[in-house]
Amino acid sequence: MKRVFKRILLTMLVGLLLGVGLFAIINYQVVKFSNPYLMSAHDAPKAEAALVLGALVYESGRVSPILADRLDVGIELYKNDKVDKLLLSGDHGQKSYDEVNAMKSYALSQEVLIEDIFMDHAGFNTYESAYRARDVFEAKKIIIVTQEYHLARAVYIARKLGIDAYGVASDKHLYPKIAIYKFRESLARCKDYILVNFIKPKPTYLGEVIDLNGDGRKSHD
Template sequence: MRRWRPTGRLVRWLAVTGLIIALALLAPTAWLGVTAAGHVYDPDGSPRAPVVIVFGAQLAPGGTEPKPFLRGRLDTAAELVRAGRAKAVLVSGDAHGSSGNEVSVMSRYLAAHGVPSRRIVADGYGRDSFDTCRRAHDVYGVRRALLVSQGFHLPRAVALCRGLGIDADGVAARCDGCQSWTLGFNTAREVPAGWKAVYDRASDRPPAVSSPANLEVAAALRD
């Protein structure tokens, strides 16, 4: 009995089909990368802006300390303020997150690392990247900002904030202590997150929680 083997034509068809599917899946990621091109920096080479926006992330067990991802973002934000590259920090995350009050921990950490408390503003309703950018613009009146997150997340963050009217540049945060598998998982996670970003921008949806205008960032920028 002859064993069936795929023909050359079938192999080529499968290869082309697989390539088309892969390109389609990665199209949003490519769009985000192109949109953010030229707007992502290392901390030492970052431009200046009035405000740093720090994107929230899960806390360590117990809910009182940041995990390495978040700690790296906060350390980078504190460095930017100390270096005079920004004056105020808007920490944005979920105040009722499954791991605890993200913005409360973020605020305390920054204050303990040299950022004056009067320069820190907390938005507890930044439940995802789109909401963080939308609320920063619509609620807090931010028009120019440095965005601090890890490199895998910055293209999406920059593209979303710039699309919502913020002149945003990204600053890549360290991730000391982050495990390789965690970095790999979060990098892969950007593919479906890219599709969500496309939907959010195309639908121009409101944030999960809408709030009236808040002048805390303006106050934090005053001498």
């Protein structure tokens, strides 16, 4: 009985060690792969669009500080002629919750031309935002804007999907829950590593092509 118990315990321990090791390797690989493409706004190359990834919007319609920082950096890239368009990708899966129109309103308040704002209403997560940027908006070269803790994964996904993607961090403030965000991100890297390399699912929605070289208002409905 003791021998069986020891075998079970040993098997569990080996499994735990293998799991932790795989977790660490995947996180290392994602960050190492993406690092050469992460840069400052000043050093970022010219690209078609800044892909600004969505985040929390309050019930009032006001964007959260994390999302405001992302938008500010995207708008900075736009005003400095690093990108010609803004691709605002977020969750608008319900009428009661709308990230992308809040993002559009913020961009318009900062004097971004309405025709240069493209809206992805079905960017429900980082993988789907990148997939739709490629297949719906036919993006070839983009600058992804999000906080540093999230950026490596976003660039990794986009490049694995065949987009010439670069990343600019939007850490303009200290974020109270950053330790939680970083822990969740380490798990999300493993999830999306499997998705983009092995499972390769289609996003929840695709739809007709919307040319980034055209008028962004086509994507506003």
